[in-house]
Amino acid sequence: MIAVVMGITAAAALGIYFIKLDSQELEFVQGPAISILVEKQDYKVGEKITIGIINTGTTEITFSNELPSLRIRALDGTVFFSTNFDGLQLTPNQKHVFEWEQLKNDSSKILEGRYVIDSFAYNPDKQKISDSVTVNILK
Secondary structure: OHHHHHHHHHHHHHHHHHHHHHOOOOOOOOOOOEEEEEOOOEEEOOOOEEEEEEEOOOOOEEOOOOOOOEEEEEOOOOEEEEEOOOOOEEOOOOEEEEEEOOEOOOOOEOOOEEEEEEEEEEOOOOOEEEEEEEEEEEO
């Protein structure tokens, strides 16, 4: 009886942990910070992906052409798409939205799989800040 109760409790706790891990709650912090939000975790091949890049810090952040502002890569690091928002500045709590049509830099279509979306910016002291999120592209 004790083992059954412990098993149910552990399963419930693990379920709550995974739900919180999957939820995309923003955490605002003191100093520079950047966060990426997507509408959902799983997309169909060819479905437009709306990516929100948000300044979740208390200082202005700037995008430069020295680093890709937005990069989409495979889990092994292979970069399929990148773009720059050169000169774009986001004040605290400001959001920039980018829509990705699931195309590579050469305009060919992306295949199904798991991809990492990275974003890079600079704080006022020219230090790099970044965030990433993983999405699944399914048939």
